[in-house]
Amino acid sequence: MAEYFKLDIETLDYQDGITYIEFIDRVPTRQVTHVGERWLSSLREHDTAVGPLLTDQPLQPGEFDDSDRVSAAEFEDAWTLAITQERDQAMIEHRIGDLFTADDADALAHGCNCAGAMGRGIAVEFKRRWPQMYEEYKALCRAGKLTPGEIFPWQAGERWIYNLGTQAHWRTRAEMQAVVSSVDRMLAHAGAHGVRRIAMPRIAAGLGGLEWAHVEDALTPIVSAHGISVAVYQLP
Structure with missing residues (x-):
């Protein structure tokens, strides 16, 4: 009742x-x-x-x-x-195009599993561009130090790369609670390090298995509260 x-x-x-x-x-x-x-x-x-x-x-x-x-x-x-x-x-902006061309972004982010694998989706390109980051990410996963809801920030020159623990394993779906927690942690870290705009794909949708509309509804108040712009990219 x-x-x-x-x-x-x-x-x-x-x-x-x-x-x-x-x-x-x-x-x-x-x-x-x-x-x-x-x-x-x-x-x-x-x-x-x-x-x-x-x-x-x-x-x-x-x-x-x-x-x-x-x-x-x-x-x-x-x-x-x-x-x-x-x-x-909310400070969420939708863009059509290539995430990696976001020259106005201080940071890039993507959702990843906590099993140490970047073998599918946009994670493959993150792995290719920053192989040392991938090796450290894999080691953190194997040591159980990256769990759903946590983040692994990596500094690549003047730009931050955020690996968001949105799902436990690549075989499992993303978890909404982990998505919300990891984005909240990312935005807190970004605010403390002078990041004003982050570019990311539709995290947890696609291979993550969640509906993007539901993810956006959950993330909108968090993004608004932190006052950091988030550009969400979708391929044409």
């Missing part, structure tokens, strides 16, 4: 706000936080001002008053506002 609640909150930086929470069979499934002019969805796990964007606490009997309840329609309106704002503010 789905239940919806609207609660007053105070953020970590002492701003007043409102949060809407959806519980299904008492398990929190979605959450919207409204602070000032910002609408935040739980597609992103954390916000520096708000903290976690989805509670991990199940609904307890009598925890909220009936006056805190809202309709499914009110929750969905808030969810739509958050998703729309996050998409509008």
Whole structure:
């Protein structure tokens, strides 16, 4: 059974706000936080001002008053506002062409498995261009030091190359949680190293087996939060 609640909150930086929470069979499934002019969805796990964007606490009997309840329609309106704002503010640009011609990008990225193989897809070209990077990547995988959700950054001259652990093995599908975690880690690293634009393919789609539309929906709020442009390339 789905239940919806609207609660007053105070953020970590002492701003007043409102949060809407959806519980299904008492398990929190979605959450919207409204602070000032910002609408935040739980597609992103954390916000520096708000903290976690989805509670991990199940609904307890009598925890909220009936006056805190809202309709499914009110929750969905808030969810739509958050998703729309996050998409509008996102810094994801779509390009048609060759990823490796992105001269305006400070870094390149691609999704990879954590089994030490770059034998298919665009990973083959990354391996060809940076063979030393590949050898180090392979060693990390064999040592169990690159796992799904982690990243292996490699500096090639003035440009960073991000190897994103999006799937455990080349035989398995990409995992959405690993995609989100690795991109979040990449953007944090990029921000700390002065990277302003990253070019990458439609990671986790294609050989990864996920639908790109779902991947983009999950990545949009993360990219927006970090303020780093991401150019997503697709071959013509």
